[in-house]
Amino acid sequence: MSMPDGNARVITFAQAINEALAEEMRRDERVFIIGEDVAEAGTPFKVLSGLVQEFGRDRVIDSPISEPGITGLSVGAAMTGMRPVVDIMFGDFITLTMDQIVNQAAKIHYMSGGKLKVPMVLRTTLGATRRSAAQHSQSLHAWLSHVPGLKVVVPSTPYDAKGLMKTAIRDDNPVAFFEDKLMFQDKGPVPEGEYTIPFGVADIKREGTDITLVATSSMVQVALKAAEMLAETGISAEVVDPRTTFPLDKERLIKSAIKTSRAIIIDEGYERYGVTAELASVIADGAFYYLDAPVKRMGAMDVPVPFSPVLEDLTVPTPETVTHMAKMLCGKL
Amino acid sequence: MPKEVIMPALGMSQDSGVLVAWLKQEGDSVVEGEPLMEIETDKVTVEIEAPASGTLAHVTAAAGEEIPVGQTIAWILAPGESVPEHAALSEAPAVSVMASQKISPVAARMARQHDVDVDQLATTGSRITRADVEAYLETKLPEHDGQRIPASPKARRLAKENGIDLAELTGSGPDGAILTADVLASRSESQPPPVSRAWRIMAHRLEESWRTIPHFYLRREVDASRLVAWRAALMKRGIEKITYTDLLVKLVAQALHQYPQVNAMWLDDTIVFNDHINIGLAVAVEDGLVVPVIHDADRCSLAELASRRETIVARAHDGKLSLDDIQGGTFTISNLGMYGVDSFSAIVNPPQAAILAVGRIADRAVPVNGQLTIRPQMTLNLSCDHRVVDGARGAKFLDTLAELIEEPLGLLG
Structure with missing residues (x-):
């Protein structure tokens, strides 16, 4: 597992994102933020607190409630030399931005024969169990992972979030950056000073020998807890975090599965046609002759996310359900 | 005049070719210059044209067979013609393993691969073909209720690498699937510590x-x-x-x-x-x-x-x-x-x-x-x-x- 060097401070996921944005805005005048409630409010999750004070209303822009509008103008701004960070409060609302992102942002570099580029970041959220009901609880990162021309980041720790956000802002391609709503207050070590994390490099969050748990974003913590529980039953689980769904570090996923002979893919998006399917197929293909069990997928249940807390909690993978599945694959159930 | 179709030589050092497919069936009428069959050598796959117009007859080679260069594998007959008698007799010199048994090259190779004694093979035709070898193997190979033995890919690979027959193992996985542990256990059983001279x-x-x-x-x-x-x-x-x-x-x-x-x-x-x-x-x-x-x-x-x-x-x-x-x-x-x-x-x-x-x-x-x-x-x-x-x-x-x-x-x- 890549750990920050030296005497890292312990800060929240939200602070890590905030720092990354502030540092990049200081570093590059072309970087600006636009979104609903991003300025004084600092977003409902308080991720952007303090930025408007430092950078002013011209660089931290409160927008009307018009996701397609702000996304479209950001694509244009990016094409003409700026480096916008668009804030889409809930990941569910990317559906409103789809034409701007999928047909414009993702395609322009290619369609213009490389003459134009769209260096923008679409910051948004994912994750259920916040009691936000069916329209504010989805994890739709698979939608954007599907489209050529887009890069998709799904960080799982404050350290990764900061390093990856800085890479996202400096990338000349459109990058979708999904943050788990429930992880904003999670704390972790983040070193002082400058660092970036490259895209397409998976991180082994925990080493193990019996089963590989590939987990993304919010599910990394679930997988780590499951690994802890599995250790008590004598099963050594390896937790691999791809960190970006595209570019995807296929090699490290396959290598881990070859080492352990078993794999479960855990992702909070809908299981059906989801990120889990893509990652499972990568492993099934690359590690086939080293697998001792079918590659299993665990994603969100095939239902609209319920508002009822009791029901909502049943729709996403938990340490208990992951542990159960892992034991089954290891023949210890 | 009946025209024979032979296995052509496509290269200087080529002594046989594989008939990939017939593009015409026996009884079909063919026109000279029309693609007739596909031939594969160790270097290329090519379509071979019909050497004459007429009806394709007396086909003696099946797709997949390896045939010596120059061997007649079919005839093209004009209306009213029939295959010359000497040709019917001399068909398919093939690879003669036993003086008494004729066997097609493909069948011979299969027999070699599976360690089948050619004398054990029976045929209903004039020579042993791939189908005869397959029929024989069918009766000899261990039956697994006609089903593939359930095993994990890794277990299957390890068994193969160690020369272990999956049929001899008991699987501990779901539905009796053989898992890695089952193969490893049998390997440690079947390979006792080496004995000194x-x-x-x-x-x-x-x-x-x-x-x-x-x-x-x-x-x-x-x-x-x-x-x-x-x-x-x-x-x-x-x-x-x-x-x-x-x-x-x-x-x-x-x-x-x-x-x-x-x-x-x-x-x-x-x-x-x-x-x-x-x-x-x-x-x-x-x-x-x-x-x-x-x-x-x-x-x-x-x-x-x-x-x-x-x-x-x-x-x-x-x-x-x-x-x-x-x-x-x-x-x-x-x-x-x-x-x-x-x-x-x-x-x-x-x-x-x-x-x-x-x-x-x-x-x-x-x-x-x-x-x-x-x-x-x-x-x-x-x-x-x-x-x-x-x-x-x-x-x-x-x-x-x-x-x-x-x-x-x-x-x-």
């Missing part, structure tokens, strides 16, 4: 002995008091190196001298007496059992016997025995007394006629002159090859040996 030689020799030599056993308990006293006396004189084994070698050599038939062997339906008395000592070494030999034991003094015994036993333990050290034995002594064994029966060490198994010396309550007395006793077991030694002769030898042990007079020194 020495151990294998011992195994083969004793197996041979047990199978071919009609054994019988004579058991005799002897009073070892004098033997114990004798050794004690020697030790008192400072000759500590002399062991009971040395004393026994001395006494056995003496007894053998009197009973040459026990110092003999069965060879080509006759008894051959040995000119020398060479006594082998069974020695347990790290990787097996060896029997180094003390040659001409009857002519050695006790001190010589002890020193020779010491030398060969040391060499045995160091694995440095020479051929001379282990050849020419005419009788063997196996002493397990030091392991606390009271008595045991040994297997004759071929080509010798007998082996003496010696147990430990232990104090026993024995009647002497009507009185119960405590005496050091020792049990001897003589195993004999009945083809050389009969019961009476063996008994006399053992009796003489017992007397020598109980009264080792004149042999001191």
